[in-house]
Amino acid sequence: MQTRLYSGGRVVEQGFGFGELAGHLSDHPEAVAWLDLLEPSAADLAVVAAEFGLHPLAVEDALAEHERPKLDRYPDHLFVNVYAVAFDHVGDVSPKAHKVEISAFVTERALITVHKDEGDVDKLVKRWDSDADLAASGGVNFLLYGLFDVVVDSQYAAARQVDEAMDPIEDRMLGEGGAPRAVRLHGFGLRRALAMLRRAVAPMQDVVAEVNRADSDLVDDQLRPYYRDVQDHAERALESIEHSLTRITELLDADLNEQSNILNDTTRKLAAWAAIIAVPTALTGYFGQNLPYPGYEQPWGFVLSTALIVVTGAALYYYLKKRGWL
Structure with missing residues (x-):
């Protein structure tokens, strides 16, 4: 478990236990809190749900694995499910896409994140700490923006790495006489990784757009352009992945025709x-x-x-x- 208390864009308390969270929020009426749980049990989430009034269906989704990326609205909070991704491609090793599923409860004064796998939480903390001025003007909406920004950045970085990995594969596949079997298997592995990335990235722009819609009272006017920027990056990541998916599919088809x-x-x-x-x-x-x-x-x-x-x-x-x- 990791905890932080923000007031005026600054961290005033961190590393405290869950039992102290309510007291800190009471002592700092303008403060907002971040609570991160790694693979919590049903009993752990039940305690958190009772404290913050979380909907049972949202708690059930947070405990379940492989939920689709989405945003659900409940009377007292939002539930968000997203995926941070990474692309592993070294030499001739079969390419792989890694996903870290993150569920988040967005309440009036707290952002509660649930990591279902080990993830790089330090990136999220650094993102929040890198812009104190923007943090001072926002509350939970700034914390949610930081989460979206880190997740979409990971997706966009993976999309670029995939695009760069395509060049040597293309050169080896377009040779006369067809590609060797090892190269074809590498291409199939790349297409499988792209399909996995696409499932994680495709809904992301709709999730951000749903939070940032005009009739939503969660995002203020100062943060709205930043959410639009995240949405634009999510769209570009999806376009890049779809382009790479089409490209590798055409290469495999061309290699089959050559054979x-x-x-x-x-x-x-x-x-x-x-x-x-x-x-x-x-x-x-x-x-x-x-x-x-x-x-x-x-x-x-x-x-x-x-x-x-x-x-x-x-x-x-x-x-x-x-x-x-x-």
């Missing part, structure tokens, strides 16, 4: 050589098995049959070569 072309070319060459070999086979079988050929049992007959085999085979080779089959 089909190579297979067709190989099949055509095998058929052509089979036709060439069939000519002498047919001639020797006809003359050797069915009836005596001209010059039978004569030396010049052997020379004639051999010349006939060579000439017909060469003629067929020339014909197939001219048509591009060989």
Whole structure:
């Protein structure tokens, strides 16, 4: 558990227990609090829900894993579920996307975050501490903005890393003769990672827009442009991921077509050589098995049959070569 108490944009208390939270909020009427819980149990959240009047359905969603990114409105608070992401791509190791699911309860005087996996909470704290002037003008809405900003930044950074990882894959896939199997498997891994990223990123701009809508009383006029900026970054991250997803899909399809072309070319060459070999086979079988050929049992007959085999085979080779089959 991590706790902080903000008053006038400054941290006045931190690291205190949950039992002291109500007393600190009472002693500082203008203050807002942040409470972060890592993998809490149902009993832990039940205590928090009783203190802040959290809706049972929101508590249930906070305990469940793999909830979709969303924002739900309840009479006394909001419930938000988002994903911070990271992209792991080193050398020829199969690319992987990592997600950290974060649920948040937004009450009048507290932001309660629930980390369902280990995450880099220090980034969130640094984001809040980096802009004291903006923090002084906002309360819980500033804390929520900082959370959105850190999450969207992670998504945008992952989208850029994916785009950069596409270049070497593209160069190796577009080579003549199709890509090696290891490169194709790398491409499939990249497409799988992109699909996972897209599920986390796609709803994010709608979540931010829902908080920042004109009839919402949560965001004031000073913070509204900052929320729009976060929404714009979320949109750009989604566009980048969708572009990369389309790009890798087209590369895999192009590689499949190239392999089909190579297979067709190989099949055509095998058929052509089979036709060439069939000519002498047919001639020797006809003359050797069915009836005596001209010059039978004569030396010049052997020379004639051999010349006939060579000439017909060469003629067929020339014909197939001219048509591009060989």
